[in-house]
Amino acid sequence: MNENLPMTDLPAESLTDRRARLMGPNVPTFYRSPVHIIRGEGVWLWDAQGKRYLDCYNNVPHVGHCHPRVVAAIAAQAARLNTHTRYLHDAVLDYIERLTARLDHGLSQAIMTCTGSEANDIALRMAQAATRATGVIATDNTYHGNTAAVSQLSTRRPPIGGRAPWVRLVPAPDRLIAPGQPAGDAGARFAAHVAETIAELQAAGYGFSAMMLCPVFANEGMPAAPPGFLDATMRAIRAAGGLMIADEVQPGFGRTGSHFWGHDRMGFAPDIVTMGKPMANGHPVAAVVARPQVMAAFRENFGYFNTFGGNPVSAAACLATLDVIEEEGLQDNAATIGAYLLERMRALHHPFLRDVRGVGLFFALEFFDGDTPATDFTGDLVEAMVARGFLLNRLGRGQNILKIRPPMPFAREHADLLADALQQALDAARHG
Ligand SMILES: Cc1ncc(COP(=O)(O)O)c(C=O)c1O
Numbered sequence: 001m002n003e004n005l006p007m008t009d010l011p012a013e014s015l016t017d018r019r020a021r022l023m024g025p026n027v028p029t030f031y032r033s034p035v036h037i038i039r040g041e042g043v044w045l046w047d048a049q050g051k052r053y054l055d056c057y058n059n060v061p062h063v064g065h066c067h068p069r070v071v072a073a074i075a076a077q078a079a080r081l082n083t084h085t086r087y088l089h090d091a092v093l094d095y096i097e098r099l100t101a102r103l104d105h106g107l108s109q110a111i112m113t114c115t116g117s118e119a120n121d122i123a124l125r126m127a128q129a130a131t132r133a134t135g136v137i138a139t140d141n142t143y144h145g146n147t148a149a150v151s152q153l154s155t156r157r158p159p160i161g162g163r164a165p166w167v168r169l170v171p172a173p174d175r176l177i178a179p180g181q182p183a184g185d186a187g188a189r190f191a192a193h194v195a196e197t198i199a200e201l202q203a204a205g206y207g208f209s210a211m212m213l214c215p216v217f218a219n220e221g222m223p224a225a226p227p228g229f230l231d232a233t234m235r236a237i238r239a240a241g242g243l244m245i246a247d248e249v250q251p252g253f254g255r256t257g258s259h260f261w262g263h264d265r266m267g268f269a270p271d272i273v274t275m276g277k278p279m280a281n282g283h284p285v286a287a288v289v290a291r292p293q294v295m296a297a298f299r300e301n302f303g304y305f306n307t308f309g310g311n312p313v314s315a316a317a318c319l320a321t322l323d324v325i326e327e328e329g330l331q332d333n334a335a336t337i338g339a340y341l342l343e344r345m346r347a348l349h350h351p352f353l354r355d356v357r358g359v360g361l362f363f364a365l366e367f368f369d370g371d372t373p374a375t376d377f378t379g380d381l382v383e384a385m386v387a388r389g390f391l392l393n394r395l396g397r398g399q400n401i402l403k404i405r406p407p408m409p410f411a412r413e414h415a416d417l418l419a420d421a422l423q424q425a426l427d428a429a430r431h432g
Contacts, residue, residue, distance in 0.1 A: 030393060031386050040065025043407050043414055045391065056392045056406045056418055062253055062278030063324040064409045070281045073320035077313045084311050085112070091315035098322055100289060102260055105269040109295040110287050112310030116249040116276030117145025119288040120212065122304065123272045124149055126290055127243045129297040130271075133207025135242075137197050139172035141397055143219045144212055144247055153212060166206040168197045172220040173229070174397065179355035179366045183226055191232030198240045210243040210272070215262030218250035221396035222364040222403075224357050227267045234268050243294070246270035249286070250362070253278045254325055254408065257335030257360030265359070278408075280317035281324075284308075330408040334360040337410055344419035350426040352377055361410060364395075365402040365422075373398025377429065384425040390418060 015036060019027055035053070039046045042064040045053045055065065063070065077091070085092060096110045113119045128134055138144065138153040145151065152159055152167045163169075170193040176186035198208045211233070217223055237244050251262030252275045259265040263273065271294055276286030286309075290298070298304070308314070325331065342358040345365060352367040352374045367374035367381075378400045385392055395403045406414070 030391075032383055035386065035391070042067075043410055051389060053386075053389050053391045054406075054414055054417055056390055056404050056410075056414075058391070058407060059250065059255065059405050060277045060282050061407050062255075063281050063321055063328065063330060064407050065282075067281055067320075067324055069324050070283075070317055070320040073316040074283060074313055077316035080312075082311055082313045084307055085309070086305070089312050089315070091312050091319065092310040095315045095318045095322075098319070099287070103273060103289060104264070105271075106291040107270075107273055107289045109292055110289045111295075111304065111306070112314065113276075113286045113288065113306050114284045114308050114314075115145070116247070116274060116286045117147045117150050118306065118309070119249075119274035119276055119286040120144045120150045120245075120247060121147040122288045122298070123212065123245045123247075123274050123290075124210065125302055126272055126288070126294050126298040127210030127245060129301040130294045131207065131209045131242060133201075133209040133242070134166040135198070135201030135204075135206040135208040136167050137194060137201075137208070137211040138167070138169055139213060139217070139220055140169035141172040141174060141220045142169075142214070142217075144214075165204065166201065168201060170194055170197050172223070173217055173225045174221045174223040177223045177225065179223075179368070183224060183229060186225070187229040188232050190229070191236050194233050195236040195240075198236060198242065202240070208237075208240045208242040210245050211237055212245040212247055214247045214250055215266045215268075216251045216256065216359050216362065218362070219395065221366070221401045222357060222359065222362065224355075225266075227265060230266055230268045243271035244268065245272045245274065247274050249274065249276045250405075251359070253321075254331030254334055255360050255362055255405070257331060257338045260331060279321060280314060281321045283314055283317035285314045285318055325408070328409065333410070334408055337361065337412060337415055338363075340412060341410075341415040341419065344415060345422070348419065348423055348426060350430060353426070361406060361408060363402075363404040365404070366396070367400050367402070373400035375399045378402060381425055381429060384428065385421065388421050388425060390421050 036048045037045050038048050043055050045055050100108045141155055143154045152164050176189050177183045201208050246263040248261055254260050256265045263270050273289045279285045338360040345356045352369055354368045355366040357364050367378045375398050378394050382394050393403050395401050
């Protein structure tokens with residue numbers, strides 16, 4: 001460095017360049033110009049320039065960014081003790097008791113982990129232990145996490161060396177239900193694909209251990225699969241002696257409004273439920289819940305210990321998050337505000353807007369230019385909304401579906417701000 005140069009003459013390294021230098025290439029960021037957030041409160045976020053954004057996207061700060069109750073619980077427990085589950089501690093047991101009280105179908109035991117990926121990894125191994133088979137089925141447009149085993153189920157980037165032959169993907173409901181159209185016999189067609197795939201796995205000698213899916217098919221673009229859609233699939237799975245794993249990472253903890261869990265809204269009884277993101281309002285916690293027989297099979301076949309999973313600070317964060325969900329009536333809020341915002345978004349108009357669907361506080365707005373997914377249009381719309389101070393994103397095979405999934409304290413005034421801004425951005429897109 002030239003000591004004589006004043007500091008201001010040194011080329012400033014951007015945060016993006018610094019990330020690349022320190023974290024390597026291809027570390028994902030949202031948006032064409034990544035947003036540098038420095039503070040959050042409730043449903044609001046502020047960037048380094050002081051610009052305020054309405055958070056219409058993030059489900060991890062489930063009860064609102066930096067909720068004081070959760071912050072205080074974390075701080076108090078961190079100041080007292082943080083160890084791990086090899087020492088006895090009440091808090092993790094108190095939490096599992098409260099969590100499993102919210103689950104039916106005999107789902108009464110849990111393993112605490114730090115990420116949804118870990119939870120799903122365990123769930124796959126539980127199913128293998130319980131069935132002594134290895135075959136796994138997922139949909140062909142999904143994501144369930146990033147461990148070596150679970151990323152076999154992801155469709156975004158095929159695994160190096162190809163997908164393991166015991167992992168098979170069936171057409172996701174977004175292939176079976178046309179946008180804006182009723183589901184019709186799509187549930188039966190989905191089940192037929194599952195049954196056929198089970199037979200293939202059995203014929204190939206792998207047997208069938210489990211199907212893993214998200215009960216609202218969130219990463220699949222939240223196609224309009226109605227309650228009952230999986231009834232025939234469940235019959236096919238049961239007939240084959242396999243298990244159903246419900247990945248509740250996205251719909252869990254009241255987001256659907258009508259139900260605390262996505263599988264209860266859909267009306268099926270999973271054998272294993274995994275959960276994560278919203279569980280501790282941003283503190284890294286996830287879990288896998290199972291029936292005792294399934295848990296026992298796992299414990300007998302695998303030694304499992306997770307250094308950080310279920311530690312006292314995490315348990316405190318989980319307990320406080322559950323308290324807030326209950327005391328602030330956030331599931332009911334998701335139902336009421338979800339219905340209101342859906343109505344407002346159904347009134348949006350633009351020639352490309354083909355379908356507006358929602359489940360509680362989770363919405364998908366799908367755009368087509370004629371028969372072609374309006375990929376670029378939707379990308380531009382996301383950017384235009386960010387410029388207007390609204391954080392949201394997109395998903396779908398064609399990246400033509402606007403994804404809106406705000407923190408749960410989203411109120412009517414926020415719904416109005418969002419719907420008004422969306423219409424303005426759509427009008428600007430038409431005229432621009
Ligand atoms: C449905 C689903 N399952 C699992 C995961 C993985 O969770 P985590 O990132 O906590 O490992 C994700 C993450 O996006 C997800 O969307």
